[in-house]
Amino acid sequence: MNNEQTTPKKHATKDFWGFPITHFTYFFTWAIVFGYLTLWLEQEAHFNGVQAGFVFSMMSGVSLIFQPIFGVISDRLVMKKNLVITIAIGMILIGPYFQWVFHPLLKVNTALVGFVTGIYLSFILNGGVSVIEQYVQRASLTNKFEYGHSRMGGSLAGAIASLVGGRLFLWSPNSIFWACTVSAVILTCCLVFSDKIHLDNLAAVGVDKTSSQLNMKxxxxxxxxxxxxxxxxxxxxxxxxxxxxxxxxxxxxxxxxxxxxxxxxxxxxxxxxxxxxxxxxxxxxxxxxxxxxxxxxxxxxxxxxxxxxxxxxxxxxxxxxxxxxxxxxxxxxxxxxxxxxxxxxxxxxxxxxxxxxxxxxxxxxxxxxxxxxxxxxxxxxxxxxxxxxxxxxxxxxxxxxxxxxxxxxxxxxxxxxxxxxxxxxxx
The missing domain is CATH 1.20.1250.20 (MFS general substrate transporter like domains)
Known part of the structure; x- marks a missing residue:
């Protein structure tokens, strides 16, 4: 029957549930960092407004380099997970970085620690967000589920981060970053073991056996x-x-x-x-x-x-x-x-x-x-x-x-x- 042409695709539960968890674990870290980093810099690193602003400026500025590069790499990788897993592993290091690396760098030079912190967080967050988002969107096409239903995990992460972030910070300021590390470990495991891509349906993302690799032209x-x-x-x-x-x-x-x-x-x-x-x-x-x-x-x-x-x-x-x-x-x-x-x-x-x-x-x-x-x-x-x-x-x-x-x-x-x-x- 031709009336199938106007029927929305059905939601598929097979190989779906790993992707909301991917969204949740990534955006939990996002919400924690953007919600509490300024407060941590003020109380733990004793940064003033200008110094804290420099970190966020570096995050935004460097992302203008990462974003187009990550976009090109993602399009060349298509559904290969090399880049998303690299970003997830980078996120695992957020707890160790703020616990053991930040303060030694701070003793060397305030501008240096602001520079390094801005680049690091830009890599995993400001630049990395488009990598995660496009990966799940493409997976929604190959696996035939709705991207919006996976993105609910990101919305839930924001709410959970608001509830637990403040309590963690009051208990121990550094614990917010270790919570991000735990979340990133789950994210990495999810990407490696749970997020199954239906490779037999790559045509849904514009790839077929006769497709040549994208070139710069x-x-x-x-x-x-x-x-x-x-x-x-x-x-x-x-x-x-x-x-x-x-x-x-x-x-x-x-x-x-x-x-x-x-x-x-x-x-x-x-x-x-x-x-x-x-x-x-x-x-x-x-x-x-x-x-x-x-x-x-x-x-x-x-x-x-x-x-x-x-x-x-x-x-x-x-x-x-x-x-x-x-x-x-x-x-x-x-x-x-x-x-x-x-x-x-x-x-x-x-x-x-x-x-x-x-x-x-x-x-x-x-x-x-x-x-x-x-x-x-x-x-x-x-x-x-x-x-x-x-x-x-x-x-x-x-x-x-x-x-x-x-x-x-x-x-x-x-x-x-x-x-x-x-x-x-x-x-």
Whole structure:
């Protein structure tokens, strides 16, 4: 029957469960480091704001080198695990590094330890994240499961890290990094022993027996594609703005309360609720995106984000701010699932990792760097409300441009619908 062409692919449980664990163990370390590193640097290393900022600047700056290189390597390896296992093993060393290496380096030179720490963390986190994400996305195509359901492990990791990270830090500051080491050991074991790839279905990721290895000319062809530039523009004008908007949102939020303590407590409850929504909505989101299409998912994400930022500026009370903030629990599943499916359905699958690394990570990092500085100046000059109007307007304008500029994805290649049963016979 030809109506199979419009039927979404069924969720496959076979060889699936290792991948949510992969997501959980990787993003547990991510959440711990980005949640508590600043506090650890302040209390244990006695870094001031400038010195701690230098570490994070190194992480962001060096990732601009790692991301395109990792993208190219990933596309050449396809489903071989060499790079993902290398990153996982590198993560195992995070406990020993901060316990036994950081302080001896600190005695030599503060700039040296900031430099080395930034490069190391950029390798396993800022640069490594795109490697892990594209690996699981490709596995979802070969093994025929929904990427979004695996990504639930990452959302759960953020919530668990928030619950246990603070307690671990109070017990022993270095224990947070040893928890990351334990998580990385599990990740490595999962990659080696549990994450089974259906190699008989490599055609789903653009590889067949007649495929030749990618060369630099083919990789360079990405930059000739208008759709690549529109997708980069979309991330520059939406997801990067999301991060910039989020950077000092807690300060804006606290302004609605009589005391900073009240605001901090309310912010904690609100963030926990947002994370719970994000986790729950990851369940139906793949099916929603299969229904509406990944390009439409991206555009809806941009529109909601723009309205949320502008709405925050117009909010007459904290209740409205909270409601708008909770929309982020819907936005994140929407964009995470949409971008994976959109790249799969709109570009040569053999170039997936490079497109993902450059469009959604490299371009975004540059934009965050630029807009973070501008937004800081705007906050001082115009205040939060007027700055939010500017940021929200940028998001909406970019979203409208990309709604016309981004091409429609191939729904079968994106995994949004199943191929017709007679597709092979018709060739």
């Amino acid at each position: 083919q990789l360079g062809s990405i930059f000739k594609l208008k759709n690549f530039w529109y997708l980069s523009l979309f991330y520059i004008g939406t997801s990067a703005i999301y991060d910039v908007f989020d950077q000092q949102f807690i300060i804006f939020f606290k302004s609605f309360f009589h005391t900073a303590a009240q605001g901090t407590l309310a912010y904690s409850y609100m963030t926990s609720t947002q994370t719970a929504l994000e986790f729950l909505l990851m369940i139906p989101m793949p099916y929603i995106i299969n229904k509406i299409g990944s390009k439409n998912g991206l555009i809806i994400y941009g529109l909601i984000l723009g309205v949320r930022i502008i709405g925050s500026a117009m909010s007459p009370s904290v209740g409205w701010v909270i409601v708008l903030r909770l929309l982020a629990g819907f936005e994140m599943p929407l964009v995470l699932v949409s971008i994976m499916k959109y790249i799969s359905g709109s570009f040569d699958l053999r170039l997936y990792a490079t497109v993902y690394a450059l469009a959604s990570n490299f371009a975004k990092q540059i934009s965050v760097f630029i807009f973070s500085t501008l937004a800081g100046k705007w906050y001082d000059a115009f205040g939060f409300q007027h700055t939010y109007y500017i940021l929200g307007a940028i998001v909406l304008v970019v979203t409208i441009i990309c709604a016309f500029g981004l091409k429609k994805e191939d729904k079968v290649q994106a995994g949004e619908v199943s191929a017709p049963a007679n597709a092979d016979a018709s060739k």
